[in-house]
Amino acid sequence: MAGHSLPSSKGHGQGTVAWFSLEIGRWRKRRQTGYRLAEVPSITTKKILALLLAMLPLLPEATSADERQLSVYAPVATYNVPIQERSGHEYVGLLELLEPLGRITSEASAGRWRIRFDAIDAEFVPGKTRARVQGREADLTSPFLVENGRGFVSVASLGTLLPKFLGSPVNFHESARRLFIGDVAIRPNFRLETDPQPHLVVNFAVPVNPTISTEPGRLRMVFKHDPVVAPENPTSSFDNKVITQATFSESNGVAELEIAATIPLIARFSNNAKTITLSAAPSVASANSTVPPAQGIVTPATTSPLPPTAQAPSQSAPANPQQSVNRPLAVVDPAHGGEERGAALTDKLSEKDVTLGFGRLLRHELEIRGFAVLLLRDGDNTLTLDQRAGAANAAHAVVYVSLHAVSPGNGAAVYAALMPVAAQNSGTFRAWNSAQASALPVSRMVESAIASELTKKQFQVREAAASLRPLNNVVMPAIAVELAPGPNGISDLTSASYQQKAAAAIADGINTVRDRLVGQP
Amino acid sequence: MIPRSLFITISIMLVLVVALGFYFRRMQQQAYELEPAATAALPVTPPASGPTENVTLYVADDAAGELHPESAKIPLPAGRQQRAEELLRALLRVYQQPGAVHPLAAASDIRSIYLVDPGVAVVDLNAAFADQHRSGIMVEQLTVNSLVETLAANVPGIQSVSILVEGKPRDTLAGHADLTQFFDVPTVSHVVNGQ
Numbered sequence: 019m020a021g022h023s024l025p026s027s028k029g030h031g032q033g034t035v036a037w038f039s040l041e042i043g044r045w046r047k048r049r050q051t052g053y054r055l056a057e058v059p060s061i062t063t064k065k066i067l068a069l070l071l072a073m074l075p076l077l078p079e080a081t082s083a084d085e086r087q088l089s090v091y092a093p094v095a096t097y098n099v100p101i102q103e104r105s106g107h108e109y110v111g112l113l114e115l116l117e118p119l120g121r122i123t124s125e126a127s128a129g130r131w132r133i134r135f136d137a138i139d140a141e142f143v144p145g146k147t148r149a150r151v152q153g154r155e156a157d158l159t160s161p162f163l164v165e166n167g168r169g170f171v172s173v174a175s176l177g178t179l180l181p182k183f184l185g186s187p188v189n190f191h192e193s194a195r196r197l198f199i200g201d202v203a204i205r206p207n208f209r210l211e212t213d214p215q216p217h218l219v220v221n222f223a224v225p226v227n228p229t230i231s232t233e234p235g236r237l238r239m240v241f242k243h244d245p246v247v248a249p250e251n252p253t254s255s256f257d258n259k260v261i262t263q264a265t266f267s268e269s270n271g272v273a274e275l276e277i278a279a280t281i282p283l284i285a286r287f288s289n290n291a292k293t294i295t296l297s298a299a300p301s302v303a304s305a306n307s308t309v310p311p312a313q314g315i316v317t318p319a320t321t322s323p324l325p326p327t328a329q330a331p332s333q334s335a336p337a338n339p340q341q342s343v344n345r346p347l348a349v350v351d352p353a354h355g356g357e358e359r360g361a362a363l364t365d366k367l368s369e370k371d372v373t374l375g376f377g378r379l380l381r382h383e384l385e386i387r388g389f390a391v392l393l394l395r396d397g398d399n400t401l402t403l404d405q406r407a408g409a410a411n412a413a414h415a416v417v418y419v420s421l422h423a424v425s426p427g428n429g430a431a432v433y434a435a436l437m438p439v440a441a442q443n444s445g446t447f448r449a450w451n452s453a454q455a456s457a458l459p460v461s462r463m464v465e466s467a468i469a470s471e472l473t474k475k476q477f478q479v480r481e482a483a484a485s486l487r488p489l490n491n492v493v494m495p496a497i498a499v500e501l502a503p504g505p506n507g508i509s510d511l512t513s514a515s516y517q518q519k520a521a522a523a524i525a526d527g528i529n530t531v532r533d534r535l536v537g538q539p
Numbered sequence: 540m541i542p543r544s545l546f547i548t549i550s551i552m553l554v555l556v557v558a559l560g561f562y563f564r565r566m567q568q569q570a571y572e573l574e575p576a577a578t579a580a581l582p583v584t585p586p587a588s589g590p591t592e593n594v595t596l597y598v599a600d601d602a603a604g605e606l607h608p609e610s611a612k613i614p615l616p617a618g619r620q621q622r623a624e625e626l627l628r629a630l631l632r633v634y635q636q637p638g639a640v641h642p643l644a645a646a647s648d649i650r651s652i653y654l655v656d657p658g659v660a661v662v663d664l665n666a667a668f669a670d671q672h673r674s675g676i677m678v679e680q681l682t683v684n685s686l687v688e689t690l691a692a693n694v695p696g697i698q699s700v701s702i703l704v705e706g707k708p709r710d711t712l713a714g715h716a717d718l719t720q721f722f723d724v725p726t727v728s729h730v731v732n733g734q
Binding site: 354358360361362369422424425426427431433436437438451480482483484485486487490498500 | 601604673674675676677678680683711713714715716717719720722723725726727730
């Protein structure tokens with residue numbers, strides 16, 4: 019369930035902090051070097067600066083509070099929900115929490131807040147700790163809150179509240195803010211081998227995509243989107259002088275494996291990213307013996323550590339290509355978002371909401387087929403078409419998939435760019451509006467492969483060419499999929515099972531031409 | 540003590556003010572009621588005159604997701620530009636009939652078409668055409684293909700088509716079909732005929 023997201027334009031807070039730090043730095047420097055008479059700040063300025071300095075220690079606390087998040091791992095989606103603090107308790111938005119898992123509607127009337135999640139009705143009363151789910155009473159640990167029409171429940175209530183909605187077991191690691199729905203947890207399995215050189219083999223049941231960083235004496239693997247849980251013993255000690263210990267920890271929605279070693283280590287992915295092998299870095303290894311150079315190596319010197327407090331996916335760092343060097347990168351682009359709603363599928367349902375859920379499912383389906391995925395939008399944020407194309411091109415992905423939804427029609431349609439194949443791009447630079455030209459033949463191959471897989475899954479499928487941006491601005495093979503309702507009508511568009519069937523077919527189609535995609539120049 | 544004549548004069552003036560107020564309010568309401576009717580009316584286009592000719596209209600079919608050529612007899616004026624406009628208006632009438640397989644809003648219209656040498660046609664749609672168009676990749680692309688292919692099939696020499704709305708460039712028709720580019724007629728024809 020690993021994935022990466024485009025940094026959103028919501029970095030205003032960080033920018034302000036950076037500006038503030040810069041100004042304080044300048045002020046200190048000027049104090050050290052002394053002022054000329056005309057530059058001596060007034061008493062008022064001094065007071066303001068003193069006040070700002072006094073506030074400085076408060077900033078980290080405020081920032082860390084903003085970054086609190088709940089990671090949710092479910093068979094149909096992996097996502098993060100921001101946590102708000104109210105009256106000393108942690109709260110999450112109920113709509114945000116349940117929306118990726120099924121169809122949800124809400125209404126507020128007569129002092130009550132009602133939701134319908136799939137076929138389950140629930141009623142909450144603002145300020146009360148008692149709720150009703152399917153006619154049965156449910157207790158909340160803190161009073162229910164409504165802000166701007168959105169209902170919030172305390173995080174501590176989720177362990178008992180969610181099973182009533184989902185009908186499946188929920189395992190909530192409350193202190194770590196990690197919520198596992200159904201049987202999704204992955205336990206790492208360690209195997210230390212010493213021949214020819216000591217190396218630690220870490221196996222997982224499904225592909226994983228951790229962020230890897232190193233510092234003297236240890237290598238860290240941070241799992242932001244993988245439901246990795248502790249092995250039988252959170253700390254495993256090895257009877258070896260080189261690789262000594264593996265320690266599991268989890269906090270703020272993120273799991274971490276820390277490998278202690280006496281020499282610098284490198285990580286190598288294999289077995290479709292289900293296996294990570296940690297061994298001596300080449301310089302160390304070559305000094306001792308000959309370890310064959312491996313493909314898919316993550317070199318410690320080039321990876322950047324990420325703060326353990328991961329941000330929401332839409333604000334997280336983009337993919338580091340070296341981290342997934344043996345996993346081809348796919349860009350998934352849920353169309354529309356933010357101020358741009360896309361088509362009005364019903365009075366209350368917008369295209370942007372369907373494409374977001376659909377995109378998350380496709381990310382999951384691609385990841386379990388061994389792709390690294392850059393999800394361009396993992397929230398309701400606005401991205402221009404140029405930003406989408408620019409992000410895809412900068413990521414050097416092997417394929418770009420734009421997701422759309424439409425209410426009339428039946429099944430799905432797959433599109434490649436409508437443009438002359440003969441559009442020329444000579445030299446190093448490519449014309450923005452015909453950047454797709456050289457990749458168009460492979461795009462059509464991907465289009466046909468996806469259409470074929472959709473047909474196998476009983477979708478009524480149509481293949482066509484469309485003048486749809488940003489397909490023509492993308493240098494890699496690029497297609498768009500427009501999902502229309504199935505036999506159950508418009509409700510299919512919000513059905514997780516219908517979307518997952520379509521997402522699986524798209525991922526299968528891409529996987530069938532994987533070799534052709536990876537072989538792209 | 541107020542003189543009786545002054546009292547009567549003031550009373551009459553007050554009655555007049557109230558009456559005028561009611562009158563103006565009524566006039567305002569009438570103007571408001573008339574206004575939507577004026578804007579909702581279709582643009583006044585003089586009926587085409589000229590000999591009736593056989594043309595081929597490429598009509599979109601939403602269910603099939605493709606275009607079908609249909610023959611039609613319509614009066615066409617002598618001028619090449621006017622012929623192109625009448626051609627697309629005839630196509631619009633097909634889409635504006637009740638039960639059309641690719642319905643367009645009743646207020647949709649072609650404002651004008653400019654034929655620019657060499658081989659460029661600039662189609663200027665009215666605002667209602669785009670604003671009231673259904674949103675979706677397929678429905679929008681079918682509309683564009685239908686306009687381009689119908690023009691290309693009946694007005695020789697057109698190699699590319701640009702689409703404006705109310706005389707101005709527009710990003711998309713209804714959120715999807717890109718209108719910022721010129722549509723290459725051979726490419727569109729290849730898609731339409733190879734569908």
